[in-house]
Amino acid sequence: MSRQPLFLLEHHYRGHHPLATLLYLFSPHRWRLAGSAFFFVIKYAPVWATPIIFADVVNIVSERSSTPLQRLWIDGLILFLLLVQNMPTHMAHIRLMSESVRRVEAELRCALIRRLQQLSMGYIQNAHSGALQAKLLRDVEAVQGLCSQIINLFFCGSISILLAVGMTAHKEPRLLLFYLVAAPIAVALVRVFRGPMIDRNRDYREQVERMSARFMEMINLLPVTRAHGLEAVEIDQMEGQLTQVRQHGLRLDMLNALFGSCTWVFSQLMQLICLLVTGYLAWQGQIRAGDVVLYNSFFSMIVGSINGIVDGLPAMTRGFESVRSIGEILENPDIERNEGKAAVSAVQGRFEFRDVTFSYPNAQHPSLRDFSLTVEAGQTVAVVGESGSGKSTLMSLVIGFRRPDRGQILLDGQDMETLDLRQYRRHLAVVPQQTVLFSGSIRDNITYGLPEVPEAKLQEVLRMARINEFLDDLPDGLDTEIGEHGGKLSGGQRQRIAIARALIRDPHVIILDEATSALDVISEKLVQEAITELVRGRTTFIVAHRLSTIRNASRVLVLRDGTLVESGCHEDLIRAGGEFAKLRNFQL
Numbered sequence: 001m002s003r004q005p006l007f008l009l010e011h012h013y014r015g016h017h018p019l020a021t022l023l024y025l026f027s028p029h030r031w032r033l034a035g036s037a038f039f040f041v042i043k044y045a046p047v048w049a050t051p052i053i054f055a056d057v058v059n060i061v062s063e064r065s066s067t068p069l070q071r072l073w074i075d076g077l078i079l080f081l082l083l084v085q086n087m088p089t090h091m092a093h094i095r096l097m098s099e100s101v102r103r104v105e106a107e108l109r110c111a112l113i114r115r116l117q118q119l120s121m122g123y124i125q126n127a128h129s130g131a132l133q134a135k136l137l138r139d140v141e142a143v144q145g146l147c148s149q150i151i152n153l154f155f156c157g158s159i160s161i162l163l164a165v166g167m168t169a170h171k172e173p174r175l176l177l178f179y180l181v182a183a184p185i186a187v188a189l190v191r192v193f194r195g196p197m198i199d200r201n202r203d204y205r206e207q208v209e210r211m212s213a214r215f216m217e218m219i220n221l222l223p224v225t226r227a228h229g230l231e232a233v234e235i236d237q238m239e240g241q242l243t244q245v246r247q248h249g250l251r252l253d254m255l256n257a258l259f260g261s262c263t264w265v266f267s268q269l270m271q272l273i274c275l276l277v278t279g280y281l282a283w284q285g286q287i288r289a290g291d292v293v294l295y296n297s298f299f300s301m302i303v304g305s306i307n308g309i310v311d312g313l314p315a316m317t318r319g320f321e322s323v324r325s326i327g328e329i330l331e332n333p334d335i336e337r338n339e340g341k342a343a344v345s346a347v348q349g350r351f352e353f354r355d356v357t358f359s360y361p362n363a364q365h366p367s368l369r370d371f372s373l374t375v376e377a378g379q380t381v382a383v384v385g386e387s388g389s390g391k392s393t394l395m396s397l398v399i400g401f402r403r404p405d406r407g408q409i410l411l412d413g414q415d416m417e418t419l420d421l422r423q424y425r426r427h428l429a430v431v432p433q434q435t436v437l438f439s440g441s442i443r444d445n446i447t448y449g450l451p452e453v454p455e456a457k458l459q460e461v462l463r464m465a466r467i468n469e470f471l472d473d474l475p476d477g478l479d480t481e482i483g484e485h486g487g488k489l490s491g492g493q494r495q496r497i498a499i500a501r502a503l504i505r506d507p508h509v510i511i512l513d514e515a516t517s518a519l520d521v522i523s524e525k526l527v528q529e530a531i532t533e534l535v536r537g538r539t540t541f542i543v544a545h546r547l548s549t550i551r552n553a554s555r556v557l558v559l560r561d562g563t564l565v566e567s568g569c570h571e572d573l574i575r576a577g578g579e580f581a582k583l584r585n586f587q588l
Helices: 006-012 018-043 045-062 070-084 086-118 121-126 129-171 173-220 222-227 231-283 289-330 391-399 421-425 442-446 455-464 491-503 521-535 570-576 579-587
Strands: 351-358 368-375 380-385 406-411 428-431 509-513 539-543 555-560 563-568
Touching: 018 045, 018 086, 018 129, 018 289, 045 070, 045 129, 045 289, 070 086, 086 129, 086 289, 129 173, 129 289, 173 222, 173 231, 173 289, 222 231, 231 289, 351 391, 368 391, 368 563, 380 391, 380 579, 391 509, 391 539, 428 491, 428 521, 442 455, 442 491, 455 491, 455 521, 491 521, 509 521, 555 570, 555 579, 563 570, 563 579, 570 579
Parallel strands: 380 539, 380 555, 428 509, 509 539
Antiparallel strands: 351 368, 351 406, 555 563
């Protein structure tokens, strides 16, 4: 599959100019589309030839005294050959068109996935996963439908209209009056309905995204909902969201129905007038009887083509709105830019924070204010404080998910703003409080992202992370499938797998976000032993709520309202009787 490089999509994707965007997306496939168009013209020939042959047959029958019967058999043979060739040429047309459309569909999804991997964590954390999923699935599918509509309806309709108008202009120019009258009215109808259709499609799309996001929240909240007997409350909330989708969908459907009805009635009235006028001209002897069939067939072809385009307009409007929706991701400038920055081939683990200040968007106060600190390579630094004191913000800055609004963070003497953070993170491991595992085996989760891991190294990691203590109890050992999010394992087992995942990468910097807070006493002891193995000789930042777990930290930092208020070793801070001592007394 050919791939559009992401930087090209960045520079050329224009959500508010969907047609130009589609032309760009299809530009690598223009030769396939040209071949598809060629076979389309051939395979559609029976539709265009049938009115001419039918008209000739009527003329042969009505003027039999002056017309040889041989013409009837010739007409039949021509139409037979045109009908038979439809099958292979139709298959060739669909093969080339579908290959182009499906490739663009896959390329769009790949571009969205690549962009999501580059967007800042601030954007990802604020976005609803359900809305992102709707863009990746529903919106791309709508764009694929839009492409098919444009190719099938517009291309087919345009050729049909041009052929019918050309033949009519050649044989009976007076009848072009019908086309000259019908076209402006059809255009006027489209212009009247186009604005409301765009607005209602946008409203409907936004409601579907909200519903998808709310549904994902409902799935994640199921244990809480069931545990507290709140099923009825959750059902009521979801029904309210579904009602909004239904109401917006109904408004959109009614507008589409009104639009379709108006265009159908108008086209049928015009066809009736055409039939009466051509019948009158034939009665007067100004045209032949077969020409009545010919011109009405041509007019019917034009009306059918226009109706097809008009009927496809709602789907095309949805597609154009989906192009804009996808643009919200592909055109989003909030990305982590690493191109052209200094490579990070090795990390010692020395950090220096110089007057670092960081504020979240729309926040009234900074989450971290004038923070200064030097952490030597190999030190273990514990960070404590009340909720909202800035602990998570500090960890996000260390990982590089956030950038300081003011001040500098130096890694081994280099400003992190100048470093390729993707390469830096290859030397870093994070063990979060809520372990993130995926469906697959224990082996797959531990070796995630690593192409080959020597068995000896894997066994050593299993021993260090205390995984061997429960591995023998599992049906397939290391290859046991753990279910979605590791649901078949206990909390302590999941946490030890996360530690093993960190150990096997041999990181130089480790972030531990209270890795034992949700565990029972026995599991906590085992996980703490694994953590001791993990942090040995590595620069480690620990976010701690249980202060008993950080006795061996090189330094303890106490944060309050984004400010560093105390710093020192565990025992010194206890003796000082300050903020840390108060926090510890609350837990005794």
